[in-house]
Amino acid sequence: MAATETGADGRISTANPASGLSCRTARLDLAPFRASDSAALLRVFTDSDVRRYLLDGDTVSADWVAEEIRASTRRFEAGAGGLWVVRRRDQAPIIGFAGFREFFDPPEPQLLYGLLPQYWGEGLATEAATAACEFAFHTLGWSEIRAAIDVPNTASRSVLVRLGFVPDRTTDDGTAFYVLGRDAARLQVVGGFATGA
Structure with a gap:
């Protein structure tokens, strides 16, 4: 697994983008999901506030988390985006993903x-x-990124808007779809890594 700090231009760089990068921002450490993270991730995914919008309130099992870890690893190995655990910089507890x-x-x-x-x-x-x-x-070369949220999830909508996402469509079931083009992204280099403007 490659680890990276960003270069002078503030961009992530690695010879092998499929390796599942560990990243460091101004306040956070991000590392690809690993099997050893399963208990901590289960705590995150079963938190009632986290799962309210993310999982429509459903409770997930340890087996579900294990499969998410395996699927994320496969996506990184295939050269696609996977999931990272999120920790405060230089601290051990996983606080999210x-x-x-x-x-x-x-x-x-x-x-x-x-x-x-x-x-x-x-x-x-x-x-x-x-x-x-x-x-x-900047590592995978995507031209756009998509996100979907439940309409009542105003906190997630605020995150997307800060990054430059724009509404794409809303479905009858109350799912709002957003899209972010590379040229429209409001990403700014701060503290050696990009953070929201």
């Missing part, structure tokens, strides 16, 4: 992020989502 996961039929990668509620309101979700977007645009 960010990255990309396929949804819908046909499957398309969507930006996904979530933090335990005690870390809300500090701009950390924006910082983690920005790191994921930087990876997608």
Whole structure:
């Protein structure tokens, strides 16, 4: 697994983008999901506030988390975006996740992020989502990023808007779709890594 600090231009660089980068932002450390993270990720994914919008309130199992870890690893190995655990910089506890996961039929990668509620309101979700977007645009070469949220999820909508996402469509079931083009992204280099403007 490659680890990286960003270069002088503030961009992530690596010889092998499929290796599943570990990234460092001004306040966060992000590392690809690993099997050893399963218990901590289960705590995050089963938190009632995290799963309210992310999982439509459904409770997930340890087996579900294990499969998410395996699927994320496969996506990184295939040269696509996967999911990272999020920690405060130089601290051990996992406080959330960010990255990309396929949804819908046909499957398309969507930006996904979530933090335990005690870390809300500090701009950390924006910082983690920005790191994921930087990876997608500048390491994987994506031209656009998509995200879907439940309409009542105003906190996630605020994160997307800060990054420059624009509404694409809203479905009858209350899912709002957003898109971010590489040229429209409001990503700014701060502290050696991109964070939301």
